[in-house]
Amino acid sequence: MAQLQRDVAYRRKTAAQRKQDLINAGIACLGKGGISAFTIDRICREAEVSRGLINHHFKSKEDLLVSIYADMTAHLVDATRQGDARTQLRGIIEDSFDATSFNTANLRAWLAIWAEVGNNDALNALHRQRYRSYTARISAALQEAAGQRGLVVDNASIARQVVALIDGLWLEYCLHSEGFSLDDAKRDCFALLAVYGIDLHHEQAREQAT
DSSP states (O other): HHHHHHHHHHHHHHHHHHHHHHHHHHHHHHHGGGGHHHHHHHHHOOOOOOOOHHHOOSHHHHHHHHHHHHHHHHHHHHTTTTHHHHHHHHHHHHHHHHHTTSHHHHHHHHHHHHHHHGHHHHHHHHHHHHHHHHHHHHHHHHHHHHHHOOOOOOOHHHHHHHHHHHHHHHHHHHTTTTOOOHHHHHHHHHHHHHHHHHOHHHHHHHHHHH
């Protein structure tokens, strides 16, 4: 009876809400136990729905995994579209280390998905597309920000360094969360850009002081 009531309540939600609930449940399972915990039964228990409802929205478990990766990367790509070049770069760094997403459970979900990229063709294709889009947008923002200061930089190379630093900090935090704070991680990223003359951290502090 309880399961029936949950299924009825679930069906009253919109299709988008139901899919998001399942995606969130999948992320929770990955965060708790990695890819071995990413089973239909555990996702059903986490979302408190029946197996049939998952099958209605996703063709397979692999299809759900791809949807999870798309959902988890969406806000990162969105951060590259907000405001001018400096605002975009600040947003990328701030969003990458926002407390709501930068936590051990969420990062474990990331690690589980990264480990599957080489085994899942659809996931691999999405990863390549998102990586190219993400780095290209960072590169364009870097070129604009550097140009405003009269600097000539290898913006494509710096963009790859920024992404690599963020990924590395995510990985290290997942392995040893006491090693550094969110503010430390942000400062590290701002410091990397400052090396190339794009000093967003001190620039933001000056803006806030005026």
